[in-house]
Amino acid sequence: MEKATPRGAIDRLMQLSLLISSDLGRYEKESGLTAPRIHLLWQLGLGGPTTQQRLAAAMEVTPRNVTGLVDGLVASGHVTREPHPSDRRATLVTPTAAGLAVIKDNQDSYDDLARQLFGDLSARRLADFTAVLDVTIARFTALMEEVES
Amino acid sequence: MEKATPRGAIDRLMQLSLLISSDLGRYEKESGLTAPRIHLLWQLGLGGPTTQQRLAAAMEVTPRNVTGLVDGLVASGHVTREPHPSDRRATLVTPTAAGLAVIKDNQDSYDDLARQLFGDLSARRLADFTAVLDVTIARFTALMEEVES
DNA sequence: TCCATATCATGAAGTTACTACATCATTACG
DNA sequence: CGTAATGATGTAGTAACTTCATGATATGGA
The missing domain is CATH 1.10.10.10 (Winged helix-like DNA-binding domain superfamily/Winged helix DNA-binding domain)
Structure with a gap:
C-alpha cells in the first residue's frame, strides 16, 4: 500500500471532477x-x-x-x-x-x-468522508477569498 | 450534527468541482x-x-x-x-x-x-479520504462503462 | 513495385457560449 | 418631478467546439 499524499488526494479529486463532467456530457446528448x-x-x-x-x-x-x-x-x-x-x-x-x-x-x-x-458506504466512513470534504471546501473558500485582496 | 447522506457527499463534491474550476479561472486571467x-x-x-x-x-x-x-x-x-x-x-x-x-x-x-x-490532515484521515475517493472513482468508472453498452 | 486504404493535419462552414458596450424602458429616489 | 439606477436586449466580436472535404504521407498486401 502506497502512502497517501496531498497530491494523490487532489489528483483523485480532479479525476472525479472529470468523471462528473463526462457524466453531464452523457446527459447532454x-x-x-x-x-x-x-x-x-x-x-x-x-x-x-x-x-x-x-x-x-x-x-x-x-x-x-x-x-x-x-x-x-x-x-x-x-x-x-x-x-x-x-x-x-x-x-x-x-x-x-x-x-x-x-x-x-x-x-x-x-x-x-x-x-x-x-449508498453502501458505512455511516461511519460516509461521515468521515463528508467531514473532510467540508474542511476542504472551507479551506479552499478561505484561500480564494484571500487571493481576492 | 446532521446525519451524513450520499446526497450530502455528492453535493460537496460538486461544490469542490466548482471551486476547482474557479481556481482555474483565476489562473486563466x-x-x-x-x-x-x-x-x-x-x-x-x-x-x-x-x-x-x-x-x-x-x-x-x-x-x-x-x-x-x-x-x-x-x-x-x-x-x-x-x-x-x-x-x-x-x-x-x-x-x-x-x-x-x-x-x-x-x-x-x-x-x-x-x-x-x-497538508495538515493526519496521515490516517488522509489515507481514509483517499481510499474512499478511490472506491468512488472505481464505482463511477464502472457505471460509465455499463451505460456505454 | 504499385495500388488501395488508413492516417495526420488543415481548409471551409456553421453552432454555441461567452464578453463589452450602447440603448430603451421602467422603477426608485431625493 | 427629474435624475440616476436597474432589467432586458441589439450590436459586434472572440474562442471553442463540431462535421465534412481535401491533400499529403504511410502502410500493407497482390
Whole structure:
C-alpha cells in the first residue's frame, strides 16, 4: 500500500471532477441540451421562476449571456418568459412542462448517482468522508477569498 | 450534527468541482491563457512533445479542434510545431521556454494547492479520504462503462 | 513495385457560449 | 418631478467546439 499524499488526494479529486463532467456530457446528448442550458434549468429547479438578473448572478455570467441561453430554451420549448408581476422591466423565466420534466429527471439521476456511489458506504466512513470534504471546501473558500485582496 | 447522506457527499463534491474550476479561472486571467489552452499545455507537461492526434485523444476532443488550440498557442509563443522525426504527416507540438514556464508554474501551484488543502490532515484521515475517493472513482468508472453498452 | 486504404493535419462552414458596450424602458429616489 | 439606477436586449466580436472535404504521407498486401 502506497502512502497517501496531498497530491494523490487532489489528483483523485480532479479525476472525479472529470468523471462528473463526462457524466453531464452523457446527459447532454441524451436530452439534446447543452451544459449551460442544463445549468440554467437546474437553477430554475432550485429557486423556481426568477428574473434573468438573478440567474446571471447565480450562474456567475453576464445578464446578456442569460438572455441568449433563455432564447435557446424558449426555442426548444423548455421555458417561457412571463411578465414579472410587479416590475414591468423584468421577465420571469418559467419552466414549461417539458422543462420541469428535464429538471426532475436531472435531479433524480443526480440522486441515483449519489446512492450508487455512496449508498453502501458505512455511516461511519460516509461521515468521515463528508467531514473532510467540508474542511476542504472551507479551506479552499478561505484561500480564494484571500487571493481576492 | 446532521446525519451524513450520499446526497450530502455528492453535493460537496460538486461544490469542490466548482471551486476547482474557479481556481482555474483565476489562473486563466493571470496568464492570459484560456482553459482549453492551459489544458493542452498540461497534457504536454504530462507526456512531453506529442502529435495533435494524441493530444486530441487525451483531451477527448476532435483533432480539428486541437489544430485551432495549437494555432493560438503558437501565436502566443507557448508552443511550436516541429517536424515529426519519422512521420512527415505529423507535427510534434513542443513547448517553448515560455510554454514550459507556464507548465511548471501550473504544476507548482497545483502542488501548493494540494498541500494547503490536505497538508495538515493526519496521515490516517488522509489515507481514509483517499481510499474512499478511490472506491468512488472505481464505482463511477464502472457505471460509465455499463451505460456505454 | 504499385495500388488501395488508413492516417495526420488543415481548409471551409456553421453552432454555441461567452464578453463589452450602447440603448430603451421602467422603477426608485431625493 | 427629474435624475440616476436597474432589467432586458441589439450590436459586434472572440474562442471553442463540431462535421465534412481535401491533400499529403504511410502502410500493407497482390
